[in-house]
Amino acid sequence: MPETRPAATLERPGFSRARLAAIGLALVCLLALPFAASGYQTFQLSQVVIYAIALLGLNLLTGVNGQISLGHGAFFAIGGYVAAILIVKFGLAYGAAIPIAGLVCFAAGFLFGLPALRLGGIHLALATFALAMATPQLLKFKAFDAYTGGVQGLLLAKPKTPLGLPLTRDQWLYFLCLACAIPLFWAAANLVNSRIGRALVAIRDHQIAAETMGVDAALYKTTTFGVSAAYTGVAGALMSLIVGFVSPDSFGLFLSLSLLVGIVVGGLASIPGVVVGALFIEFIPNFADRLSDVLGESAKAAPWAIYGILLISIMYAMPSGAAGAARKLAQAVVWRKGGR
Amino acid sequence: MFSRRAILQAGGAGALALAMRPWPSLAANAPGVTDTEIKIGQTMPYSGPASAYGVIGRTEAAYFKMVNEQGGVNGRKINLISLDDGYSPPKTVEQIRRLVEQEQVALIFNSLGTAPNSAIRDYLNENKVPQLFVATGASKFGDPEHFPWTMGYNPSYQTEARIYAKHVLATKPEAKIGVLYQNDDFGKDYLIGMKDVFGAKYAAMVVKEASYETSEPTVDSQIIDLQSSGADTFVIAATPKFAAQALRKAYDVGWKPLEYLTNVSVSVSSVLKPAGLEKCVGALTGAYEKEPTDPRWKDDPGMQTWRDFMNKYMPDASQTDDNISYAYGAAATMAQVLKQCGADLSRERIMKEAANLKDFALPVLLPGMTLNTSPTNYNPIRQMQLSRFTGQSWELFGSVITG
Numbered sequence: 177m178p179e180t181r182p183a184a185t186l187e188r189p190g191f192s193r194a195r196l197a198a199i200g201l202a203l204v205c206l207l208a209l210p211f212a213a214s215g216y217q218t219f220q221l222s223q224v225v226i227y228a229i230a231l232l233g234l235n236l237l238t239g240v241n242g243q244i245s246l247g248h249g250a251f252f253a254i255g256g257y258v259a260a261i262l263i264v265k266f267g268l269a270y271g272a273a274i275p276i277a278g279l280v281c282f283a284a285g286f287l288f289g290l291p292a293l294r295l296g297g298i299h300l301a302l303a304t305f306a307l308a309m310a311t312p313q314l315l316k317f318k319a320f321d322a323y324t325g326g327v328q329g330l331l332l333a334k335p336k337t338p339l340g341l342p343l344t345r346d347q348w349l350y351f352l353c354l355a356c357a358i359p360l361f362w363a364a365a366n367l368v369n370s371r372i373g374r375a376l377v378a379i380r381d382h383q384i385a386a387e388t389m390g391v392d393a394a395l396y397k398t399t400t401f402g403v404s405a406a407y408t409g410v411a412g413a414l415m416s417l418i419v420g421f422v423s424p425d426s427f428g429l430f431l432s433l434s435l436l437v438g439i440v441v442g443g444l445a446s447i448p449g450v451v452v453g454a455l456f457i458e459f460i461p462n463f464a465d466r467l468s469d470v471l472g473e474s475a476k477a478a479p480w481a482i483y484g485i486l487l488i489s490i491m492y493a494m495p496s497g498a499a500g501a502a503r504k505l506a507q508a509v510v511w512r513k514g515g516r
Numbered sequence: 517m518f519s520r521r522a523i524l525q526a527g528g529a530g531a532l533a534l535a536m537r538p539w540p541s542l543a544a545n546a547p548g549v550t551d552t553e554i555k556i557g558q559t560m561p562y563s564g565p566a567s568a569y570g571v572i573g574r575t576e577a578a579y580f581k582m583v584n585e586q587g588g589v590n591g592r593k594i595n596l597i598s599l600d601d602g603y604s605p606p607k608t609v610e611q612i613r614r615l616v617e618q619e620q621v622a623l624i625f626n627s628l629g630t631a632p633n634s635a636i637r638d639y640l641n642e643n644k645v646p647q648l649f650v651a652t653g654a655s656k657f658g659d660p661e662h663f664p665w666t667m668g669y670n671p672s673y674q675t676e677a678r679i680y681a682k683h684v685l686a687t688k689p690e691a692k693i694g695v696l697y698q699n700d701d702f703g704k705d706y707l708i709g710m711k712d713v714f715g716a717k718y719a720a721m722v723v724k725e726a727s728y729e730t731s732e733p734t735v736d737s738q739i740i741d742l743q744s745s746g747a748d749t750f751v752i753a754a755t756p757k758f759a760a761q762a763l764r765k766a767y768d769v770g771w772k773p774l775e776y777l778t779n780v781s782v783s784v785s786s787v788l789k790p791a792g793l794e795k796c797v798g799a800l801t802g803a804y805e806k807e808p809t810d811p812r813w814k815d816d817p818g819m820q821t822w823r824d825f826m827n828k829y830m831p832d833a834s835q836t837d838d839n840i841s842y843a844y845g846a847a848a849t850m851a852q853v854l855k856q857c858g859a860d861l862s863r864e865r866i867m868k869e870a871a872n873l874k875d876f877a878l879p880v881l882l883p884g885m886t887l888n889t890s891p892t893n894y895n896p897i898r899q900m901q902l903s904r905f906t907g908q909s910w911e912l913f914g915s916v917i918t919g
Contacts (some may be wrong), residue, residue, distance in 0.1 A: 327700060423631040
């Protein structure tokens with residue numbers, strides 16, 4: 177039965193030769209891109225990489241482990257603020273601030289994961305939603321003013337290119353984001369394809385059955401929450417670095433919703449899918465804005481209507497996200513080649 | 517047919533032009549300026565929590581449309597590219613970079629919000645792009661010494677406080693002042709402004725400063741403290757809810773000070789009515805714009821110009837919205853600066869002319885009020901006129917005071 181082989185290969189986790197080649201090609205493109213793009217475009221690409229990291233974190237939690245979070249903007253904010261405070265108030269190097277931001281978010285996520293154990297499905301979504309609502313307000317809280325800068329936020333000096341490398345500041349920051357993203361992606365891919373990953377999926381699909389098999393659901397779920405928050409926190413730290421400013425307004429509720437939209441558009445539980453999701457978050461609102469300008473001069477209120485229409489169309493065309501659509505496409509090609 | 521030599525010469529000239537393009541030394545026009553057009557940019561919260569302010573961007577676009585139909589500025593049309601930032605600073609940074617690097621605008625005009633403008637100030641100053649007439653009252657945007665490319669527009673809270681202090685000195689020099697202020701930059705700006713004017717006398721004049729947090733349910737205890745300090749003059753630097761509580765409580769405990777109320781909290785419907793109209797009689801505040809709903813401006817020629825503009829260019833918009841008259845004034849100021857630049861539209865010249873407004877009058881500002889800037893003064897509107905609450909409405913009195 178040679179015709180079913182390629183399909184099986186596609187479905188198989190791990191690194192086939194074709195997959196390695198694809199990853200290698202993607203890496204080369206990623207490294208070459210900033211030299212072809214303008215400074216502004218490089219800045220946008222850095223944002224895409226950052227969103228991809230955040231989405232990856234959320235996807236581990238929601239896609240792989242089945243815990244819905246509407247509040248990942250909160251961890252994004254914590255990561256961003258921890259990095260900013262360490263750099264501005266304590267004079268720490270940004271290279272050290274980023275992993276610390278990740279660790280702090282791991283702790284925060286782990287702790288939030290404990291009460292989350294008692295909440296399932298829609299209730300957990302509401303609890304995390306509350307977290308996203310509360311965070312911008314807490315950041316304004318008077319007692320933290322000396323550190324957070326209150327409503328005024330904190331300004332960071334943008335990092336300069338070190339060691340006299342022949343890179344612009346935007347290119348350097350892009351490579352910094354990429355240098356954080358690649359090991360994180362590698363780790364996530366390994367995690368998902370390991371025994372732990374299978375346990376996480378088992379918990380998502382049927383927690384009682386998983387527990388019967390000897391999976392410590394409570395430990396896995398809280399740890400996943402922590403890891404997921406850590407990923408998102410690193411993304412937040414990188415964002416505050418490339419933007420050079422954090423304030424409570426930077427981390428509104430819409431950020432949390434965008435992240436959820438991103439993983440659904442990319443495909444739940446899909447690791448390459450988060451890149452599509454990140455591209456969506458970064459470019460579709462701009463695209464909708466431009467489209468509404470074309471449609472009429474008083475259309476300034478319409479971009480979000482257009483965004484909505486685009487989102488609905490995409491979900492209609494690809495109900496299981498970009499990853500699902502790619503899978504289907506590959507299967508269709510294989511099916512046709514095999515001549516039934 | 518072109519000769520080979522002509523093509524080579526043209527190529528050489530083109531290469532030279534390309535080589536010279538970034539930052540030529542003198543008199544080169546800013547990016548975005550052609551013989552027929554001046555391209556300028558801004559960010560506005562068209563979506564998100566502050567989207568009510570989006571009307572400012574729409575009004576400004578309509579104003580420039582009017583200017584363009586009347587022939588533009590010195591023969592050039594103004595093209596305003598207004599992008600949505602949803603009041604989110606990271607988005608503001610992205611959009612401003614798009615405007616500067618991709619759209620190649622000459623300057624950034626009237627971007628809205630304290631946080632969004634804070635996020636882009638370093639970038640714009642580093643790249644020497646004018647950040648003109650930012651739409652916020654925060655006093656930090658009028659700092660030519662450290663940020664020579666950033667200029668404010670709204671009268672700052674400090675300016676307002678200086679005006680109150682000057683009025684106190686002029687009419688009641690022996691006053692004992694109590695201040696209620698919100699414990700953040702907004703509230704503290706009032707203390708700074710009064711210190712500017714009182715100087716060494718501050719400690720003697722301000723007998724009590726009481727602060728509150730926005731998380732507190734009431735300010736009752738602060739009012740009692742202020743009353744017992746023996747103050748006879750009361751400066752209220754509070755947002756609407758707390759201002760209403762303060763006015764009511766001061767009246768209820770039988771404290772009868774002369775009250776100065778921040779113009780953030782002068783709304784009759786949302787502050788004075790909840791406090792009790794009769795309890796607010798005699799309160800003073802500072803104003804700088806002609807309130808579109810005030811019957812006194814019904815036949816005012818300046819407001820008539822504004823209404824004509826509204827009827828023609830924004831027929832669907834509400835003529836009671838003071839954001840619109842605000843935006844009208846800001847856009848007119850922008851057009852004036854470009855007009856003053858004449859044929860030289862370099863960024864340096866634009867900044868120089870922005871800092872060279874001399875007694876520029878706007879139809880939407882109170883009579884006698886003008887805009888003035890200089891290389892050391894980046895706060896264009898520094899004047900206010902006081903008005904007193906009659907129990908029904910605010911009534912202007914006295915003359916224009918410069919803060």
